[in-house]
Amino acid sequence: MLSRAEWDRLLKSGSDVDLIGVFSELPEDNMIGFVLYADGEICNGGFFQYYSNGIFSAREHIHHLQQLGLNQLADVVQQTLNLFPDSVQPVRLESDLVPIDDRILQLLGDRSCLDNLNIDYFEVNGTNSKGPTLVEVACAKHIRDHADEYWDLLEAGY
Structure with a gap:
């Protein structure tokens, strides 16, 4: 624990x-924790992951992302969401016998559309550059x- x-x-x-x-x-419900964890998932395995x-x-x-002023990144995430019918992301259901990754592929046809948006996200975020990313700076x-x-x-002990 840090001192003041x-x-x-x-x-x-x-x-x-x-x-x-x-x-x-x-906790992930904290905005910063949520954004950093989501960014890590995207940077690790792309939007498919x-x-x-x-x-x-x-x-x-x-x-x-919008609250942090990262509107370009928010737009890229919105573009991925728009790929799904009615812009509704598939959710994992306990009762669902079809694995979610199979369901995503059924909805999208293949993952290339998500892969293309990975590139946009990485470029805007500066993911492959040296130094902190746009998400980290924000x-x-x-x-x-x-x-x-x-x-x-x-x-409080978080």
């Missing part, structure tokens, strides 16, 4: 990556802009 003095130093002189690293253990894991609400993800800025709220989360 360490927190203040991190806010003032820590790197964006170090700052958001403190929040890697926050993002939807196949069935963990994320794409609509909630889009909303969080998350760190949000934490710095709301430092007291995030200190309260840390103090």
